[in-house]
Amino acid sequence: MTTLARTTTALARPGRDAATMLRRNLRRMIRYPSLTVMLVGMPVVFLLLFVYVFGGTLGAGLGTAADGATGRAAYVDFLAPAILVMTIASAVQGTSISVASDMTTGIIARFRTMAISRTAVLTGHVVGSVIQTLLAMAVVLAVALAVGFRPAAGIDGWLGAIGLLVAFTVSLTWLSVAFGLVAKSVETASNLPMILLLLPFLGSAFVPVDSMPTALRWFAEYQPFTPVIDTVRGLLVDRPVDGTTSVLAIAWCVAIGVGGYLWARRLFARTPVR
Template sequence: MSTLAHTVGDSATMLRRNLKHAVRYPSLTAVVIALPVVFLLLFVYVFGGTLGNGLGGVAGGRSAYVDYVTPGILLLALAGAAQGTAISVAMDMTEGIVARFRTMSIARAAVLTGHVVGAVTQTLIGLAVVVAVALLVGFRPDAGPAQWLAAAGLLTLTAFAITWLSVALGMVPKSVESASNLPMPLMLLPFLGSGFVPTDSMPGWLAWFAGHQPFTPIMETLRGLLLAGPVDGGDALAAVAWCAGISLVGYLWARRLYDRDPSR
């Protein structure tokens, strides 16, 4: 068997392991889905009537706001999934299973690949649930098939990037409790961007930060795709560039942490 075939086979085994673990212990997946749904309902039904009337000076009310806020909620769901991934990786690293894998004839890339593909799969399922709830509360996208496909591709790319970063974050600390806290700042980024209000309504210094952080161009691109509006080419390019950069940094960081001396 070639090295590539060996790696692919071992990665598939690790993927099955992680998916079975998610099915047997669904609490993390449930929390990942529940949190963005709660925020969606809160912002739409409590704040939506007022905030929707302030979008571009048009009195659109709650129906306008649910269309505006859904891309931000989707990014919030992606950020929330990072915590579950970090916890899962930290459990493997601290409970000795990775040490056992190191003694077996398993491709070194398979363990991390299984975590990443499994986490991305869970995250996309969670996003589908969030979109379904958004549709039930009034989200009315105008996207055609090509735009839906582009939006799904961007969400998958973003999930891939955040997952690699969260895998690395899960290997940094020496305890599961610490690992659960490290991805938390990611959940602030949709709020400190264009996820819930336009950036031009913010103070100058905060608007500058919102315009230069990773999530804003991703949310703006998603908003343009899902609502069949104009998609700014600069935002789309920045979104893909941020995803590629975060993926690369997360992968290199995770590989370095995984290959370090376990005794350290």
């Protein structure tokens, strides 16, 4: 076998293994839809709750939107992009649970005795979770449109928003894989990603950060979710996006993604099967 052929085979094998692991995770997602429904249901509940219970009051504080909307209508446009980002934080909780389940049920021990690329197991979880999250965001977007969300973005705005949402999904998914590996049980794995659901409340998801006390405003401005939410919001409602905010959003995606990937690989290589 020539050197080129050996190189091609070496590169193709991890890809085939990852595709096999992806099919496994997609089949499990179809076979057990209750987890997907639960992960999608949470952001939908937040959307409906804040729009119909608090939207009138909170929307009044936003003033008149660029399209002339006020009150609850203005608040829907403010809130919907943030709920899309929150959907990512909700969906990756399922990834952490799935990884911890694999580590505790013995399937990983079986995989380690087979000629399977080690990174393929984690990659299958990540790609499967990204697909699940994108489907969840599509459902949330449909509900948002039904309750009055009216995005004004053009093609460039939609492409930019989708690109950032996918990048943030990949980064948080790798972090959640690490959470699943470091957790001692499935129950612990379901709790560790909860911090990701708390951060949007301490950011610009539900109210502008300008309305917060000074110390909280400083934290809100520089934590990961605020720049991502502000950038997606600006792209979808066709408002100017501050360049610093966009750069900070991309930087957080890269930092979380690289950190989560390296942490997950190290844990998977060193953690004994439980």
